[in-house]
Amino acid sequence: MADFLRRFFEALELRNEPADLAPAPELSGAERRRRPIGEPILSFRDVHLSFDRPVLRGVSFDLGPGSTKIILGGSGSGKTTILRLMLGLLKPDSGSISVLGTDVADLSEDEIRPVRLRVGMVFQEGALFDSLTVGQNVGYRLREDGELSEDEIEERVREMLGFVGLSEHFDKMPSQLSGGQRRRVAVARALAPEPRIMLYDEPTTGLDPITATAITDLIVKVRDLDGVTSILVTHQLRDAFNVARTFMWKKDGEFVPSVVEDLSTLEGTDFLMLREGHVQFEGSAFELQSSTDPYIREFLS
Numbered sequence: 001m002a003d004f005l006r007r008f009f010e011a012l013e014l015r016n017e018p019a020d021l022a023p024a025p026e027l028s029g030a031e032r033r034r035r036p037i038g039e040p041i042l043s044f045r046d047v048h049l050s051f052d053r054p055v056l057r058g059v060s061f062d063l064g065p066g067s068t069k070i071i072l073g074g075s076g077s078g079k080t081t082i083l084r085l086m087l088g089l090l091k092p093d094s095g096s097i098s099v100l101g102t103d104v105a106d107l108s109e110d111e112i113r114p115v116r117l118r119v120g121m122v123f124q125e126g127a128l129f130d131s132l133t134v135g136q137n138v139g140y141r142l143r144e145d146g147e148l149s150e151d152e153i154e155e156r157v158r159e160m161l162g163f164v165g166l167s168e169h170f171d172k173m174p175s176q177l178s179g180g181q182r183r184r185v186a187v188a189r190a191l192a193p194e195p196r197i198m199l200y201d202e203p204t205t206g207l208d209p210i211t212a213t214a215i216t217d218l219i220v221k222v223r224d225l226d227g228v229t230s231i232l233v234t235h236q237l238r239d240a241f242n243v244a245r246t247f248m249w250k251k252d253g254e255f256v257p258s259v260v261e262d263l264s265t266l267e268g269t270d271f272l273m274l275r276e277g278h279v280q281f282e283g284s285a286f287e288l289q290s291s292t293d294p295y296i297r298e299f300l301s
Contacts, residue, residue, distance in 0.1 A: 047095035057277040073274035088112040120190030128174040135170040160188035180211035198230040216242040224248040244285040
């Protein structure tokens with residue numbers, strides 16, 4: 001995993017300044033959840049991919065700015081493959097993949113780097129570098145990019161560790177952290193370069209329910225307070241619905257989560273379910289829960 005991570009971050013190295021991005025509007029969590037979706041920030045169109053067997057078979061979907069797509073499916077259904085295709089780590093056999101207005105399906109490593117710089121990735125189980133401190137892990141990509149001074153990097157790292165509630169762990173090693181703390185450090189590392197899109201690959205796997213809820217609250221916090229577009233890949237239904245039905249807002253300097261009980265009122269977070277490489281379902285949490293499709297009913301049970 002460490003070698004894969006280094007290759008991933010090395011692929012992000014770019015010495016040119018990325019294009020200026022407009023700041024996210026100052027909206028409350030509730031307003032962010034209910035604003036119009038707008039033009040897609042991510043689009044898959046009839047994407048096919050096979051290895052020794054078909055992995056994706058004609059997958060199509062859109063994701064609007066500031067919204068969240070939760071991808072469900074059994075093992076081997078193609079969930080993580082979608083994330084790797086977005087990053088250009090895999091190439092589709094056919095179809096188009098547009099990320100932030102750029103078709104990444106046929107780009108070279110050099111051509112796709114500006115896109116990757118705008119995407120944050122949280123790997124399964126955190127995947128921190130064991131030989132680096134927490135602060136060094138969070139600042140790793142910033143140092144690879146080479147755009148900030150050491151003082152600026154430390155300021156940004158401490159800001160991100162504060163955001164995920166781990167300010168006091170700056171000098172600790174990953175081995176000194178709990179599983180949930182390591183996942184939060186991974187989120188801070190992904191957020192440090194201020195990405196436009198966040199990708200979460202099974203971020204709550206192996207965590208107890210209380211710790212998993214802390215991670216899903218953090219995902220909601222990133223979405224609602226920073227307006228970051230996100231994709232969550234998970235097979236944990238409890239955590240998926242926690243993300244869908246929770247929104248975060250700030251009151252008197254404190255982050256406050258609120259839970260929406262009526263699923264029919266939720267906006268801004270949709271589900272996509274894969275089955276053997278096909279899109280079996282795409283729609284809202286309410287539509288998913290109300291579906292009479294036998295496969296979906298069995299999956300939800």
